[in-house]
Amino acid sequence: MQALTGHVTGRVQGVGFRWSTRHQADLLGVAGWVRNRIDGSVEVFAQGDPPALDAFRTYLAEGPRHANVIAVRLQDVEPDPTITSFSVR
Numbered sequence: 001m002q003a004l005t006g007h008v009t010g011r012v013q014g015v016g017f018r019w020s021t022r023h024q025a026d027l028l029g030v031a032g033w034v035r036n037r038i039d040g041s042v043e044v045f046a047q048g049d050p051p052a053l054d055a056f057r058t059y060l061a062e063g064p065r066h067a068n069v070i071a072v073r074l075q076d077v078e079p080d081p082t083i084t085s086f087s088v089r
């Protein structure tokens with residue numbers, strides 16, 4: 001298992017980004033969380049198998065239909081064994 005954390009910037013709040021991210025994570029079997037930041041970005045933590053995380057990264061770069069993702073800044077981190085599902089915070 002691998003994990004990543006980071007921020008997605010652009011038009012990512014008020015467009016269903018967090019909820020569609022949770023849906024995509026559920027489809028891929030990725031655990032973690034997503035939340036809005038006061039600066040208008042979205043913060044994410046995700047963990048799962050490498051192929052699932054690769055697909056998740058690809059999704060974050062595109063986002064839902066009404067989003068306009070400008071940048072995705074992610075870094076690898078240690079997995080958190082206490083997180084077993086994906087939530088919107």
